[in-house]
Amino acid sequence: MELQTWTAAEPLLAAGFTGRSGGVSQAPYSSLNLALHVGDRPEAVLENRLRLVKALGFEPEALTCGEQTHGSRVAVVTAGDRGKGRLDRESAFQETDGLVTDVPGILLTSFYADCVPLYFFDPVHRAVGLAHAGWKGTVAEIAGQVVENMKETYGTQPEQLLAAIGPSIGEAAYEVDDNVMQRVWPLLERLKNGNANPDGTVLPYKESPNAGRWLLNLKELNRIIMIKAGIMPSHIECTSWCTSTHVENFFSHRKENGKTGRMASFIGLKER
Template sequence: MDAFKQQEPKTPLHFTLSSWDQEEGGITAGFTGRRGGLGTAPYDTLNLAFHVGDDHDTVIHNRRMLAEHLGFTLQDWTCAEQVHGRRIAVIGEMDRGAGSTGRHTAIQDSDGLLTDVPGVLLTSFYADCVPLYFLDPVRGVVGLAHAGWKGTVSGIAEAMVERMNEHYGSRSADIRCAIGPSIGMCCYEVDQVVMDRIAGLQLSRERQERPREPFFEEKGGGKTMLNLKEINRHIMIKAGILADHIECTTWCTSCRNDLFFSYRKDGGVTGRMASWMGIRKR
């Protein structure tokens, strides 16, 4: 069974990270699809991001609907302006609701969010990039990271683990991670410019870091099919995460364009899904 369980059709809560919800009763985590909202083409129907050109009130409606479905409010929705970097923002009570109703109030220049505050609903936005989830059940910390190829090569997964260790006193061996729906190696073709950056990661094929799948597959003509999910899993392990503490989806956003927005499949004009993670108030 996939780590991300598809929910009933026509609900905004499409894919839950069900094992975390079951084992950690106070945690909610998951990933939306493209169905169940109010948007019209090319944002049909559950676009959750302001920056793509969709109607502002429609996005607000979709966000409120998802938040309330999860047991939160729109005022709990907390997000950042993503820049494909590795900056991690620690979210306190005063930051709750940042970016919920407009981009000008969002946490600026951040692709990772961490919190230990109950009632904060962390969110991040995607249309092929890789959503990364982090949970320290010992310290009660949850986090999200947005990893496109730039964030991947900058090591945002490692930066998240380091920030959890430094700020909250987490131990890498306690942290659990998940890798959500994103474009797969089957569909993600890149050029030599990207591969030159990937080469700098010095991906190991030895010991615990041995990949379950190839990191990439050369096609010839300077083109390569790239496996961002597996590369991020490898980076997590090198950062001290136990291999059996990482769950990875098989969903490809490009293959299943009927379920997901895909920047590549939709020609660059499309909506955005959201990853979410939060600690419910007791």
């Protein structure tokens, strides 16, 4: 699944999201599991990763990733960091859920089974970024952290940024309790004060039919955070795909009771 509007405009750019088919992993990780932490055979994961980078036209050493912890840390990936986390978890950027780079030949990659993949592309400074946003990373405004990091590192102007929100668990399937919402409501107040969604026309939550539960729209919440960070609404693309609803296409931690594989988001500029 490719960000076709971006890649059509920039032929050297690869940006998109994998599905669950086309790999060598066995059940319950069948078949294109790309994460090393779920219990799958490492040799199967490494073969799947190799298939991905080759299909995208990158060298095997290009794949670079972080050890995700549902936090908001963003790492700047330099030429010397190329390939971190490719073969094992120990060499990955530790405790890192966001990555940015302006180095061609590096493929930033992160892993998902319901959380929200966020993409960033600065066509002026030719820099790219990825963020992995579960509810904790969303509340910590990791999308804003990526924008701020790209401003400081590359001189990115938020109004020039292109952003995208990839497949994740949808509002109808993502039920949370009051403990989560107690963290979300202060964020909504901050966003309201920042005029990211001043009229509240699209609320990122609604009450569930189950008492004391809420249906949370993480995609919309991250879109509002992106707007607060200065990204133009017209520069944000958002998919409607729900990973929980379409387990024939995607891994879903919730739908499959925690025993499943991981898809990958990816973004990178090829060398000329």
